[in-house]
Amino acid sequence: MKIIYTDRHHHHATDGLVVEGQPFVYKETPARAEAILAAVQAARLGLVTPPADYGLAPLLAVHDADYIAYMRTAYAQNAAYCGATRPLLAGRNGVTLDRAPHCPADFISRRDYYTYDYEDPILEGTWEAAYWSAQCALTAADFVRRGEPVAYALCRPPGHHAMPDQYGGFCYLNNVAIAARSMQAAGPVAILDIDYHHGNGTQAIFYADPAVLFCSLHADPDVDYPFFWGRADEHGEGPGTGLNHNWPLPLQTDDALYLAALDEALNTIADFTPRYLLISLGLDAAVGDLIGKFHITTAGFREIGQQIAALKLPTVIVQEGGYRVETLGENATAFLRAFVAS
Secondary structure, three states: OEEEOOHHHHHOOOOOEEEOOEEEOOOOOHHHHHHHHHHHHHOOOOEEEOOOOOOOHHHHOOOOHHHHHHHHHHHHHHHHHHOOOOOEOOOOOOOOOOOOOOOOOOHHHHHHHOEOOOOOOEOOOHHHHHHHHHHHHHHHHHHHHOOOOEEEEOOOOOOOOOOOOOEEOOEOOOHHHHHHHHHHHHOOEEEEEOOOOOOHHHHHHHOOOOOEEEEEEEEOOOOOOOOOOOOOOOOOOHHHOOOEEEEEEOOOOEHHHHHHHHHHHHHHHHHHOOOEEEEEEOOOOEOOOOOOOOEEOHHHHHHHHHHHHOOOOOEEEEEOOOOOHHHHHHHHHHHHHHHHHO
16 A cells, blocks of 8 residues: 655644644644544555655646635735734634625634634744645645555645635645646546545535545534535535435444445445545544544444455545544554555
């Protein structure tokens, strides 16, 4: 298995954040990626490879140009506005669904315009970390396009909540969508999102796309983030109608209930006959996660991996959530081993 990783994610240094003189507790930290990296290396699952640089073009194939321009300069603009270097946090006046139809000219309003989640900081190194996280996903996609059966992008920050022109949910660039878009020319693509949270950004990007199937298993949005997306009646629109499938699951979902829903999703993917499969691998469905409220065991992750690997599709695995650092490596290796053995 090819494992794509870069230590540039440390530039998004979210551990030990201080905002307005107070500690800012943020669960998406560099330790997450390091715990997984140590575990996959100890398990000898494959060669760890740095990402290639594919430039901005693949990012602009998914995200609006104005949004990319904002993300590249937001920290510097905020520093100029505030007269000090400090984390950029949007105000609490941003909107989620009924956003203004035009981007405002002033910087303070743009801080809210480009996010739907006021808790995600933009730091001096956030753009660099997000950029190279996307390059990890693109490198994994390139390996699979060139004949590797599977490649794992150890992405940080994660990506599946990032919209075409908004960030949120710890996500700034939609890594799996960027990788999927780069693979579409070779044939239809299926994306399976098994993060605890619905991949609302990925859904939005491909909602009307007739060449991408999106399947997501996640916590019921009536009771957990991202709340406004992820219901079972969201089927796609226009030429993409029928290609969006959501399995909202109750809190405390265990291995058996999850695997039953997964079986339905895998049948949907098999019927679609994609050329490639991309997986948004969230480990926050694990029992004891700091954010997720499912009860998936390490044995459950092993079985989930085995069931997906049995599809025998060329597969790109993109890391998303998972916040209990102590068990991240164990659960990641349990899932990934299935693809090494298949």
